[in-house]
Amino acid sequence: MSTTAPEAVAGGRTGLAGALVVPATIFVAIGLIGPVAILFRYSLNQFIPGQFMVDGLTIENYVKFFTDTYYLNVLMRTVRVAVVCTIACLIMGFPLAYVLARTESRFKNLLIMAVVLPLFVGNAVRAAGWMTAFGNRGALNASLMGLGLINQPIEIMFTETAVIIGIVAVNLPFMVLTLQSVIEGINRNVEEAAFSLGAGPVTMFRRVLWPLALPGILAGTILTFILAMNAYATPVLLGGPKFQTMGPLVYGQFAQQNNWPFGGAISFILMTATLLLTVAAHLIVQRRYR
Amino acid sequence: MARLSLTHLQKVYGDFNAVDDVTIDISDGEFLVLLGPSGCGKTTTLRMVAGFVPPSAGKITIGERDVTVLPPWKRNCGLVFQSYALFPHLTVAENVAFSLEMRKVPHAERAPRVAEALRLVQLSGFDERYPRQLSGGQQQRVALARALAMQPDVLLLDEPLSNLDAKLRQEVRVEIRDLQRKLGLTTIMVTHDQEEALTMADRLVVMEKGKVRQIGNQRELYERPADRFVAGFIGRSAFLDGEATAPGRFRSRGGLDIDVGAAAGTGAATLALRPERISVAAEAGTCVNRFEARVEHVSYLGALLDIDVRLSEHDRMLLQLPNRQGSIEPKPGDTITIGWAEDAGLVYPREP
Ligand SMILES: Nc1ncnc2c1ncn2[C@@H]1O[C@H](COP(=O)(O)OP(=O)(O)OP(=O)(O)O)[C@@H](O)[C@H]1O
Ligand SMILES: [Mg+2]
Numbered sequence: 001m002s003t004t005a006p007e008a009v010a011g012g013r014t015g016l017a018g019a020l021v022v023p024a025t026i027f028v029a030i031g032l033i034g035p036v037a038i039l040f041r042y043s044l045n046q047f048i049p050g051q052f053m054v055d056g057l058t059i060e061n062y063v064k065f066f067t068d069t070y071y072l073n074v075l076m077r078t079v080r081v082a083v084v085c086t087i088a089c090l091i092m093g094f095p096l097a098y099v100l101a102r103t104e105s106r107f108k109n110l111l112i113m114a115v116v117l118p119l120f121v122g123n124a125v126r127a128a129g130w131m132t133a134f135g136n137r138g139a140l141n142a143s144l145m146g147l148g149l150i151n152q153p154i155e156i157m158f159t160e161t162a163v164i165i166g167i168v169a170v171n172l173p174f175m176v177l178t179l180q181s182v183i184e185g186i187n188r189n190v191e192e193a194a195f196s197l198g199a200g201p202v203t204m205f206r207r208v209l210w211p212l213a214l215p216g217i218l219a220g221t222i223l224t225f226i227l228a229m230n231a232y233a234t235p236v237l238l239g240g241p242k243f244q245t246m247g248p249l250v251y252g253q254f255a256q257q258n259n260w261p262f263g264g265a266i267s268f269i270l271m272t273a274t275l276l277l278t279v280a281a282h283l284i285v286q287r288r289y290r
Numbered sequence: 291m292a293r294l295s296l297t298h299l300q301k302v303y304g305d306f307n308a309v310d311d312v313t314i315d316i317s318d319g320e321f322l323v324l325l326g327p328s329g330c331g332k333t334t335t336l337r338m339v340a341g342f343v344p345p346s347a348g349k350i351t352i353g354e355r356d357v358t359v360l361p362p363w364k365r366n367c368g369l370v371f372q373s374y375a376l377f378p379h380l381t382v383a384e385n386v387a388f389s390l391e392m393r394k395v396p397h398a399e400r401a402p403r404v405a406e407a408l409r410l411v412q413l414s415g416f417d418e419r420y421p422r423q424l425s426g427g428q429q430q431r432v433a434l435a436r437a438l439a440m441q442p443d444v445l446l447l448d449e450p451l452s453n454l455d456a457k458l459r460q461e462v463r464v465e466i467r468d469l470q471r472k473l474g475l476t477t478i479m480v481t482h483d484q485e486e487a488l489t490m491a492d493r494l495v496v497m498e499k500g501k502v503r504q505i506g507n508q509r510e511l512y513e514r515p516a517d518r519f520v521a522g523f524i525g526r527s528a529f530l531d532g533e534a535t536a537p538g539r540f541r542s543r544g545g546l547d548i549d550v551g552a553a554a555g556t557g558a559a560t561l562a563l564r565p566e567r568i569s570v571a572a573e574a575g576t577c578v579n580r581f582e583a584r585v586e587h588v589s590y591l592g593a594l595l596d597i598d599v600r601l602s603e604h605d606r607m608l609l610q611l612p613n614r615q616g617s618i619e620p621k622p623g624d625t626i627t628i629g630w631a632e633d634a635g636l637v638y639p640r641e642p
Binding site for chain 1: 340341342361362363365366367368369371373375376377378379388389391392393436437440
């Protein structure tokens with residue numbers, strides 16, 4: 001037989017693969033790239049109070065952002081919160097995902113449902129729930145004072161801590177589910193092989209489980225990092241009016257100040273920062289483990 | 291390299307005895323094979339030795355060390371999994387060096403030991419490949435090399451050949467056996483392939499339902515099976531149900547009186563005969579036990595003919611005749627004379 005036959009088959013496959021990605025590609029093009037492009041164009045326009053938006057080609061909106069420490073602080077705060085949340089999700093999510101992946105319990109599906117359950121409640125509703133828990137007379141302070149552990153209510157509400165707790169609660173299920181599916185794909189015998197070759201649990205984790213779970217760890221951290229960078233409801237409700245992060249800032253410029261060019265610029269900075277940090281983290285991790 | 295003792299080892303899952311009172315002593319350098327039907331507890335036994343399954347009761351010692359409660363990483367048991375379980379993110383050399391790294395063997399010493407282990411399994415030059423770039427047989431040998439590199443006290447193999455094709459299996463079988471002898475490794479292998487067990491083992495352990503039925507070498511198991519289960523499991527046997535009427539006498543359900551060598555108690559019993567010990571036609575002439583039998587079914591197996599015969603309304607049995615040139619070939623419906631010596635028949639009390 002000729003050697004071209006397999007190639008023809010492979011060619012057919014490529015064609016099929018192409019056809020399979022068409023719908024998603026169209027969706028991404030129309031739903032994502034389009035608006036982003038328009039946003040970018042807006043960000044180069046001028047804003048003249050009273051005149052709304054004036055067509056132009058200027059970088060003054062970007063200059064305004066990067067020369068004002070207020071905005072720079074908002075960006076730094078957003079990045080800091082997102083990094084802390086992502087690390088917290090990873091540290092708490094990994095053991096949970098591991099247990100979920102390895103359990104032979106009949107209630108496994110139930111456990112997974114329990115992890116996803118918080119997502120059934122919308123962001124705003126959940127944040128409202130946190131408000132009642134964290135407030136000066138909230139459940140947490142009430143019970144701590146009731147137990148006599150503290151005599152002044154702890155200020156949690158409207159702090160960075162409250163925002164971090166709130167975002168972690170939202171993002172943890174995404175991290176857990178991503179990690180769980182990857183850990184499930186790691187043959188249990190490989191862990192046992194490491195043990196039998198003399199690796200204790202910590203070494204086994206470092207040399208075997210972690211590197212093999214790395215694709216999932218990357219996917220999970222990217223997902224939770226992006227979600228945390230762009231969080232809106234949680235910082236607004238739990239952080240209060242003085243706790244500004246990028247998400248609410250963008251919204252404010254669009255909806256309250258009607259400053260679309262500046263709002264566009266902030267959006268673009270947020271997106272670029274998210275992208276750059278994600279890629280940087282990705283590269284660092286890959287360099288270390290490949 | 292050391293001797294290994296399992297003493298009254300037991301594993302209970304809920305109210306189910308997966309391994310029940312297993313006592314085995316394996317001497318230094320011995321190749322022991324655990325054999326038995328699926329679900330009889332072979333893997334569980336092996337995993338208790340490796341330290342992955344905590345025994346419910348009993349004791350495991352390697353050399354002078356009591357390892358019963360030791361975690362796997364302190365046992366120094368080399369383990370080869372059915373699925374090989376190579377580290378997919380490490381090269382062949384890194385896989386083999388893993389145990390050396392764990393023991394902080396100096397870097398300078400690692401390379402020669404890895405090379406030696408790979409040479410033993412004839413995979414020199416594959417150092418830089420990743421497991422996914424190897425065939426199944428090569429992966430299997432890397433798994434073996436990885437276990438050997440740690441210089442284990444005990445080598446444990448759980449159906450190491452079951453993912454290989456028949457021809458490769460034959461080769462690797464010989465390779466493993468040679469290596470094990472050369473290195474004098476105390477080894478337990480689990481298999482349910484009887485031929486594999488018989489060709490590789492110094493001694494075999496036949497297990498059933500978590501219990502050890504018999505421990506012995508090939509000849510002992512084949513010629514002196516301890517019970518009816520072993521008689522049926524190792525090699526083939528023809529069975530006749532009936533009753534032991536007196537020492538040395540057996541009466542089948544169909545009323546045939548049969549002389550048997552070994553004295554047995556009386557009561558419900560089963561007579562087991564190896565098919566090749568049963569003679570046919572003229573050859574049966576001198577046998578103590580001689581019966582007319584009607585051929586019911588003949589299967590052609592190449593070197594052998596399997597023949598189902600009926601001795602009476604209630605008694606059927608299996609014969610095996612060599613398929614020799616010019617020998618008679620019975621056909622269904624023929625009546626033939628069959629016979630066997632007194633010591634060919636083994637009588638076992640009927641099991642409930
Ligand atoms: N974790 C467990 N929980 C409950 N029962 C178990 C568990 N592990 C094994 N068993 C049971 O113990 C028995 C012995 O299992 P084991 O894996 O040792 O069998 P095996 O002899 O290796 O069989 P095979 O030849 O099929 O591999 C089986 O009946 C199995 O169902
Ligand atoms: Mg098994």
